[in-house]
Amino acid sequence: MQLNTQPNIPDPDGFYDELLAAHQGLTKDQSDALNARLILILANHIGDRDILREALKAAG
């Protein structure tokens, strides 16, 4: 498996909306905490250390 960096999310505008909505009304601290939890949940779902390493690299 390789990190998929091609468009993969159906209805990207809808997802983006949901992401922003999740942060609606939060303070900066609350948003930071939410982002951290989200990263950990998604990372666990992926699980594959090689893909996670690629993702860290792609984000950096």
Place this chain on the structure above:
Amino acid sequence: MVGATYALAHKLYPYAPVADQAADVAVHHPVIIIGGGPIGVATGIDLAQKGTPALILDDHDGVGMGSRAICFAKRTLEIADRLGAGAEMVEKGVVWNVGRVFHGEGEVFDFNLLPEDGHRNPAFINLQQPYFEKFLVDALRRAEAEGKPIEIRGRNVVTGIRQDADKVTLSIDTPDGPYTLTADYVIACDGARSPTRDMMGLSFDGRVFEDNFLIADVKMTADFPTERWFWFEPPLANAPQSALLHKQPDDVWRIDFQLGWDIDREAELDPAKIRQRIDEFLPDGTAYELVWTSIYTFQCRRMERFRHGRVMFAGDAAHQVSPFGARGANSGIQDSDNLAWKLDLVLRSLAPDTLLDTYHAERAHGADENILNSTRATDFLTPKSEMSKIFRNAVLTLARDHAFARPMVNSGRLSVPCTYDGLPLNTPDALTGPARTRPGSPCPDAPLADGFLLDRLPGCFTLLALDTDPPDITEVGGIPIRTLRLHGADLTDALRDRYLGDAPHALYLIRPDQHVAARWPNADAATITTALSTATGQPCN
């Protein structure tokens, strides 16, 4: 120090003048051990049991005050069993399996170490270090009474050390003045501030952790369960970043508060201030007495080399870790276990001096593993940046409801012995067997029809034959080999699971320190001889 009257320090080896001090020419000893702490005493007993004379010099005349190390792991107890001190430790110690993790006001989760069945010893015991040391000195005295060549001299302070091609010369100070000794080899077990290391001008580099921890050992008859309780950001005034509550014998409880870096050390050690913290921490009205308090900081560091010619460094003198994970004293005992048999063979001219280089290779590998684990635990306990704290707290929040986050919670990964993977004394694995007993691994204990496997692996090379008949070998080049044949009812399910897996039979060559040197389905005499040569650092032709 508060409560310095706590009667747990033992005067065990009072100074007494010996003939060596009056000799005109420096008296020679095969091995001199500097430091009568747990590592020095364990190494001395191990050597003496093998018949190699060991002289221990200690700058005090007994076991120091204070609980200090409290958590001793199964591997340490197994080694102590071999040295004749394990049973007392387990009997006195507190066995625990359950831990609870809290964050702020609430509990995050609990865990059970779920120790595997079929081991003589528990996964961990809590025991104050003075007891641990006293039981070892008791074993030393028993060995001495049986005529084993072991001696410990109190208030013998090593003030100078120099070595040349064929010996080490030590200058020693005593209440009756100085004298000189020489030795083939010296083992420095003189602690994290090792004067020997300083006298030899050797460095001790690593990472300093900017944090202070307050230890308060309190005596109370409390109704808490025998569990390890760890709080991140406990809801207390003065906001310590973490707190720990853990039971020891004699109704003593270890309480540990993480105070941060910028503190007024003297003010924090004021008994009134400490009581204030504890009163708030414990349920209202709990009566207790302070038995030992201390503030410690720590570093993770090790010497570049544990061997310098004829001088070997072991325990905290060679490497230092944070206390989270119980990897200090426990790894030092493994150093001792690794070094004693090698030194014994070299002194008997049964193995080349270069075998001692593998002491560094194997134990530096262990120290690096411990430092890595300890550093990671410390980074979780003491986040070093705003973002690392955000992630740490995200893990703790998620761990309440989501199992996946619990393995990321790190309040110390508890000490397990390392496997000497890829190191030169191993013979490549020739058995399709369980990974946990591959060459380099410490032998896991297992039940036999009657008793336990490790009790049958005393401190010499052993051929462990499982449902197979190995060739008759009793020695190779003067190095004795015992054979332990197990058939029938001795091949318990647990033993099969740990040593055979899917293999129908197997032959293991096990080192004196109970690490696997080689394994095969079966082997002929030449193959075994080659593996033994490899395991003792001899050139194979």
